[in-house]
Amino acid sequence: MLFSITIGNGYHIPRMFSRNIATLIKGTELANKIKSEVRNELINIRQTKPEFEPQFVAIAIGNNPASSIYLQRKQEAASYCGLKSKVIHFEDTISQKSLIDVINHTNKDPSIHGIIVQLPLPNHLCETTICNAVHPSKDVDGFTQTNLGKLMQKMSDSNMIPCTALAVKKIIESEGIETYGKTAVVIGRSHNVGLPIAIILGADKQKGGFDMTTVSCHRATPNETLASVCRNADIIVSAAGVPGLVDKTMVKPGACLIDVGLNRVKSETGKDIVRGDFNKNVSQVDCRLTPVPGGVGPCTVAFLMYNTLLAAKLQAGIMNQAE
Ligand SMILES: NC(=O)c1ccc[n+]([C@@H]2O[C@H](COP(=O)([O-])OP(=O)(O)OC[C@H]3O[C@@H](n4cnc5c(N)ncnc54)[C@H](O)[C@@H]3O)[C@@H](O)[C@H]2O)c1
Secondary structure, eight states: EEEEEETTTTTEEEEEOOOOOOEEHHHHHHHHHHHHHHHHHHHHHHHHOTTOOOOEEEEEOOOOOOHHHHHHHHHHHHHHHHHEEEEEEEEETTHHHHHHHHHHHHHHHHTTTEEEOOSSSOTTHHHHHHHHOOOOOOOOOOOOOHHHHHHOOOTTOOOOOOOHHHHHHHHHTTTOOOOOTOOEEEOOOOOTTTTHHHHHSSSOGTTOOOOOOEEETTTTTTTTHHHHHHHOEEEEOOSSOOOBBBBBGOHHHHHHHHEEOOOEEEESSOOOOOEEEEOOGGSSSSSSSEEEEEEEEHHHHHHHHHHHHHHHHHHHHHSSOOO
């Protein structure tokens, strides 16, 4: 849009201004809906089974300030839903063996239905080994090889799908976005976040997927390749953890942009703020966009509550595990 500004001598200088025209997808609304559903279902089950008390334990190692904030949000959500939750803290000097002993002990405790190991872990601990030590029936994060393997085969209602991937799935469904035969790009291929999202987008609808032609990009993808595949995409999910990685020149009008990235950066005034992977200027494209904060993050927390209730129902025999 062309505007002009007037300077002292009366001359008008034309200037280009761009309006923000993207539609924001309000993740907090979906998150509140999911948490209310969990809360109501729990109230209903307790009417006939008052002894049913789903509980998750979060294991936290070291003092990562971001992890402390995420743990607090998980505990607040649990309290709203009526779920029990507990955080066990360890120094970042804990050995791998001691940590696995704690997880094994928790695996055997029948009062605990879900176990979360808060990531990232200190370098001396092997993330894959630690995540796989959680019993698959209590793996409410969906990070074990058993639950990731099930996701590859089929997504049934009894699957423990990683919470962020489940959040992205439900955002796409709740927005009613057409996916069959369309093109998606997922930026980031971590086992816990990017890869499960790419699997869901590319999977057959019969298996719970979206039937999209899905391109997976990562740190070895050249910038020009990333830009060109993004320009073609109907859905772009970014889970790279690189602030401003995708800008408006890489987005086609009508696309849906799902920003998983949570990046702590300094604002112009020196304040600590959280930014996503999409440059703010993508708002100038006629697209749909999840904001950061207030997009995928609250939904991830809500689906952790959903998975905890699911785990407890399966363990109590209220629901059966699908084949
Ligand atoms: N919103 C949420 O609920 C939520 C949940 C989990 C993680 N996160 C955020 O998502 C981001 C990713 O998390 P993660 O655990 O998968 O991180 P990770 O470091 O394990 O993986 C990052 C991925 O991004 C890719 N990557 C890095 N730089 C890139 C670049 N310049 N171009 C293309 N790809 C690049 C890497 O190859 C890797 O696959 C982080 O910002 C994290 O904080 C958000």
